[in-house]
Amino acid sequence: MAEMNMAKAINKALGEAMAADERVIMLGADVGVNGGVFRITEGLYARFGEGRVIDTPLAESAIIGTAIGMAIYGLRPVAEIQFAGFDYYNYHQLESHAARFRNRTRGRITVPMVMRAPCGGGIRALEHHSESREAIYAHTPGLKVVIPSSPRNARALLLSAIQDPDPVIYYEPKSLYRAFKEDVPDQPETLPLGQARVVRSGSDITLISYGASLRPTLEAAEQLQEEDGVSAEVIDLLSIVPLDTVTIVTSVKKTGRAVVVHEGPRSCGIGAEVAARINEDSLLYLEAPIKRITGYDVPIPYFSKEKYFLPDADKILQAARQTLSF
Amino acid sequence: MAEMNMAKAINKALGEAMAADERVIMLGADVGVNGGVFRITEGLYARFGEGRVIDTPLAESAIIGTAIGMAIYGLRPVAEIQFAGFDYYNYHQLESHAARFRNRTRGRITVPMVMRAPCGGGIRALEHHSESREAIYAHTPGLKVVIPSSPRNARALLLSAIQDPDPVIYYEPKSLYRAFKEDVPDQPETLPLGQARVVRSGSDITLISYGASLRPTLEAAEQLQEEDGVSAEVIDLLSIVPLDTVTIVTSVKKTGRAVVVHEGPRSCGIGAEVAARINEDSLLYLEAPIKRITGYDVPIPYFSKEKYFLPDADKILQAARQTLSF
Amino acid sequence: MPRTPIQLPTNIEYLSILDENAQIDKQLEPILSTADLKRMYHFMLLARRADERMLKLQRQGRIGTFPQSLGHEAISVGAASAIGSSDWHVPAYREFSGMLLRGWPLETLLLYWGGFEEGARPPDGVNDLPYCVPVASQLLHATGIGMAMKIAGDKKVVLTFFGDGSSSEGDFHEALNFASVFQAPVIFVCQNNQFAISVPLSRQMHCATLAQRAVSYGIPGIRVDGNDILAVYAATKEAVDRARQGLGPTLIEGLTYRTTAHTTSDDPKKYRSPEEEQLWSSRDALIRFRRYLADRGIMDESARISLEAEIEQEIKEAVRKFEEAAGDKELLNPLHMFDYLYAETPEFLERQRNELQQFLASRSAGPGRMEAKSGESAGRDP
Amino acid sequence: MPRTPIQLPTNIEYLSILDENAQIDKQLEPILSTADLKRMYHFMLLARRADERMLKLQRQGRIGTFPQSLGHEAISVGAASAIGSSDWHVPAYREFSGMLLRGWPLETLLLYWGGFEEGARPPDGVNDLPYCVPVASQLLHATGIGMAMKIAGDKKVVLTFFGDGSSSEGDFHEALNFASVFQAPVIFVCQNNQFAISVPLSRQMHCATLAQRAVSYGIPGIRVDGNDILAVYAATKEAVDRARQGLGPTLIEGLTYRTTAHTTSDDPKKYRSPEEEQLWSSRDALIRFRRYLADRGIMDESARISLEAEIEQEIKEAVRKFEEAAGDKELLNPLHMFDYLYAETPEFLERQRNELQQFLASRSAGPGRMEAKSGESAGRDP
């Protein structure tokens, strides 16, 4: 066990994956000599050499498109896109190819690769540096989508993602990179993709979140307990695809109330899907409408006002109270 | 009034818009001399010349990116992407720029443009020629999204889209191009963006659909009446963004039951958003879970089996019956 | 030197060996065995004849839209003949002839155009990617495969194809740039047939040749007569040898003409003249190659006739196998649409699979409606 | 001619006029009025000094991450000086100096880097697009504007900028191709500072110069000494004249060096040597231009000193205005995030606006929590 922040935990996972399997390689702009603009690949270039930690020209479609080719040839590329707001440049490669090759070739050609990208707001960044559009990938059949919320699960999920035989989008909430530390076991551990986790159990209301929004969600849960004597269950989705409907529905059947929390825009976002699935499987248990505390349907504002766009504990608390008093 | 199919009605609207406003221009691959691969721009090149009906090189990002520039300069470009399955190549231009310039510049620079693309399945096309991913655009703040269902509304909505001061995604359900004819008034008419239409009124269940799925939805409604004596209300969304929540919710409050029908994949699709909004505004009126009859979360199969992927009257009927007997 | 010309690489060339009158440039004539030459002709002819047959199948509704490849046989077969079976072949959608040569059974390709994913499954042992529809995107896969070969230390090469129109896509630029920066063993072959559907070269690019785009990447570029299979072969062979030695990628432009429509949905009368079509027909690759083979005594008239017969038989057999497969219950089972998305089908997809399964079961119990509607759509599909 | 070299255009050149020792090539010296020359120097110096000041503001947390533009003044100001105010200027994010020259008040640019959309609003009458963050994407807007000018019959031109790294993006290729096919009046200026964050030129491209990529588009290409404002001006002026006459686009590569870090979040020590940095400092554009102005008797030492004082004052005033604006209630009103998405705010957005409004109202009634957390995040933001 060693205490570390999420940046270090991801870095650790990358190193472990590369050490364990020589097919694992990294590519992306600035991932090599520089160690990544967030220092996530720091030390890997020195340790594994430029043949396996590849600084590329600045071209997202090429980073993903060549990663697809490498995966087809038998490598296990982990491609970094510098910010989630730039992965639109390569969306066609993911949609048309990474997500389809197995299906298209009836299992003969597969694309075991990971696209990593820092996502989300909260670090006073420039325009296009704070996006959270995991819903686009969730709407793209053939991909898996993972978003960790803590150093330990970041490391375990990344190891799973790299070992996964299919393409995985691994979004890293950049505001968590250095936000807090957690004990991470020395021995590699994995977490199954597609499994949510009940991180706080409760009986009165279910708060569903993931990534950077999990912390304010937990804060709100604490406050509900302290101030209102309300027992909130909190679910950390961890995987967006496959979405763990069972865990969500089981909880809502118990509590009868739910609030979904995420940073991405609301319309057709993850919250919509969660609400639709709860409705499908547990409508009659619902005692109040499911609330969505999400990014609004606007581009995340420039940083002087971005905090008003992001979900925070107060917003979640208010939504929970409204749901409870419905 | 003249009877015409949707292909002709869209062609008519384009001609009218160009005749009425010389700032309106067309661009895209094969839109000029060839009149478009679906013949949608037929005759426009001869009528308006190559300065206004522009055959471009084959590059979607450039088609949309230059259209953005033209709109900024004061033109009203209507850009054609040959198939919706290729508009991923230009998604970054739409997300990062078309959708943002007004907001970014506090209203000083605007992008009045239309991206037209044929969408959807049902014509035995090759891979990547049958996609329906309007949900991606619905998840992209700053765009409007329109999908017509008949010759007459196709013409009226397109005129509105071209006149709209903001960027509009206009998806044309290609299986409807030549599927049926309808009277279209000689005089130009428009339809407000953001307004759904109750195309069949009923009291027992609400069927919500749009585009190519509307016809099987209506068929199912007829059959419900005939075979089950059930009165189904059918809503044609017409606009996906802005989504007409009021019309949907008003209907569901009346009927207490709803089925949403569309071709695009299910997860985080339009059906999810519709379900989430119904839940938000009318949960207590619901007597059964909202059902989603949609494309599955797989790429639409090659054409030998695509019909099993698409919503059809039987699937909708079955879903309605399940909802009614819940 | 305040105002000085920048020295550009001088290795951008034009190559022709067997001209349209079947005159051969002896100095440049590539060394190819009789067997090789026969094999090349075999697959050119097979593709030509199969293509003709497929047009009929398409008109009968037995397969869907497809892009004929007449006029493309020399580039596709010529280039593919210059690589080995452990090298990789990454086609666009007009490399029908080369794919046949690489080992794709004709019936498999028929399945593809007949609307079955099974037709996109590369046969075991064939190091090819399937047809690629979104233009230029495959060039990046080829580059990635080449980069991986280099990382693995394998002395293999990748051969990939694209059209003149496709070279306007950003992915073209990114692929050539990556390949050149990483000196990946990739041979990029442009099938310049002078049209992208209806858009002519002059509307596609402002430069005189596609080959000169090699200057942007500091790599060799060559334009060859694309109806001259010997020139295509020779240029590709040179590029393959360079790539195998670690000397990086090459851009080859084969200049040809799309003899027929873009696809079975297209009508070229809208945008080009019969005179032009006529002119290019006279430059046909098969005619001159046949004459070359005759001149070299490799294939006389009777051999040619028996080859035609043999190929007719081959096609007949393939069509039979295709129709058999296309009627196969397993291949037609729609539930398979859920089975190949992921190595393990996740719960949410299982549920959707069950949903469809139950629907199909219930419908086959009740009165069927779907079949009645299947012929309904009257749309065109380019 | 079976194997022949393809003639490449010979108009790819290198241009230098005022060398690093301030030696001038009299033959090539552009004709510029004293007022013009002074104006150019003014904005170079203003940008340099403002940039230094902004670094302090950033370290104090009063603005956010920003990319310094030291080393880029000659290209940005030199090129922008060659167009008129009715021409268009489409920057990337390192054209700070040129934007000042074009009429963007310094306080507006400070607002941009201070996290306010208001800083991206071009001042009335200024035909510029704002900074563009997603690299190379703006080149297509510039091309579209140029195409529109041509359609409208306006004799205007567009000047647009991008970095060496950005030239690897597909959008670069698509923009140059469109501009060349449509002969749009666009001047593409590459600020080749030899790095894309940490990635050096050698990892970015395999060709010797960026200018030679003009060969791919059949347009003139020129590399200029990017620290030589006279060369930049002269090359741009030529290109502008051509474009205005309907002779299409030009690719200009200004070779320079990013004097400082990529942005305030970057640490160049990780990837480049002090020696190299030193070498390029000695080639600084301002030093040689100042000497040129002195040599020509346009600006003596006392004029220079009073200019420095004037600029110091200008910056002080701008910072004051910026801080005033940054504290303005209206500018800080978060509800405005909903007000500029569409010409008319649709109902669903109004609802979200109300939701936030009610939330803010209720919170300002109850105990506040948010403010306590605002300093929390310890992330880096490159």
Ligand SMILES: Cc1ncc(C[n+]2csc(CCOP(=O)(O)OP(=O)(O)O)c2C)c(N)n1
């Ligand atoms: C990204 C993308 N955009 C559009 C299309 C539709 N389309 C199919 S083929 C074609 C023309 C391609 O021309 P070219 O590259 O010259 O190849 P050719 O068909 O002439 O062999 C187009 C526009 C596509 N397949 N992919």
Ligand SMILES: Cc1ncc(C[n+]2csc(CCOP(=O)(O)OP(=O)(O)O)c2C)c(N)n1
């Ligand atoms: C599409 C996109 N990808 C990545 C980034 C992140 N990024 C910002 S600047 C930069 C380097 C650009 O280098 P270059 O074009 O040479 O310009 P320079 O910064 O050197 O002026 C990168 C990778 C971005 N802004 N846009």
Ligand SMILES: [Mg+2]
């Ligand atoms: Mg072509």
Ligand SMILES: [Mg+2]
């Ligand atoms: Mg640079």
